[in-house]
Amino acid sequence: MRNKLLFAGIAVLAVAWLGPLPALAEEAFFGHMLMHMLVVAGAAPLVALGLAGGRWDLSQRYPAVFAPIPASVAELVLVWAWHAPALHHLARMHGWGLVAEQGSFLAAGVWVWLSAFGGGGDRSRGRSASGVVGLLLTSMHMTLLGALLALASRPVYPHHTGYGGMSALEDQHLGGAVMILIGASAYLVGGLWLTGDLLRRPKADDPAPSGATSETGPA
Template identity: 55%
Template sequence: MSAPRLLLLAGGIAILLAAWIGPLPALALTRFWAHMVMHLMVVAIAAPLIALALAGSRYDPAARLPLLFAPLPAAFLELVVIWGWHAPVAHDAARMRPEIFVAEQASFLAVGFLVWMSALGGAARVRRERAAGGVGALLLTSMHMGLLGVLLALAPRPLYEACLGVFDQQVGGVMMLAVGGSVYLAGALWLLADLLREEARS
């Protein structure tokens, strides 16, 4: 693996360690914004860095298992996982029980990596087709994360027991909208620009 790829991989792993071993898990027991910081570090920073490190290399899982890494099904799966864990019962359970917290964080990483790897990876011979699907997958994820962020930010009362109050929840919602929605949108636009450049050259 080349030095730039190793740097991307190391950066993604470092972000995961910072999210999971630092002070955030303890803060997330009572602060919704801390949960959201962890969530975004995993799906919007660590997952794309790791996917970029592997995409197009001999370790690219999307090239080996293309059916498993289909962009649009991956995006729908992430939608189900993200919205499911933000249902009040599931969210509060993850804050109160360590084994559920581990399952939540592992599923965030799994679906985040699945979406980014599906969008960025794949064999060179089908790269253009996969990238087109990746644009749709990243746009869909940007929209539903933005929508969830808006709902959390505009809710008139706290939805979760593990929350300091409505302001804490609103801060988390704004973070999801501003960071989560923007990162996935930026990824979609970057892929689209790359596709347009290829079209212009062909």
């Protein structure tokens, strides 16, 4: 199953990077956003789940590095930075800028998802709980950024002039809606799934209640 998930993630990357989206993203903001969402909300979770619990699960070797909440904060900073008008324009107009943007999106997405789901079924309750917070935090900041773009009264990116009969503002509104519907929803579902898993698991990692006595103690 891990191999299938990993190959599925690679297939999604191929669709995002080798299909028509890179060319579309040069003209349409919603095309750029769709490519972004396929990477961080499609390919990244599939790749991370394909690695989780296997020999390439780096979260087992470096748990301090793959901590869900710091990973989600770092991803927040990276995503908002690349959506600043200057950096967004750089990624749109220069091939090396697009490679840097998309590569960093993939690395940050895998980092967040592997931090949350790393270890497979052997992850501790503490990691699962931190994973819930990290994924829900990411869902919240994607919702906020998407809403700002979808509800803005003027274009944030002056270098976009619209696409296919849409105005620049309509194109931007559609891009914001794509971020909310795909990105924020994917991370929300991941957080809710981890919450359910956390509730189903025995509290083996929890400390014993204060004052509890052992059944094997002296008579």
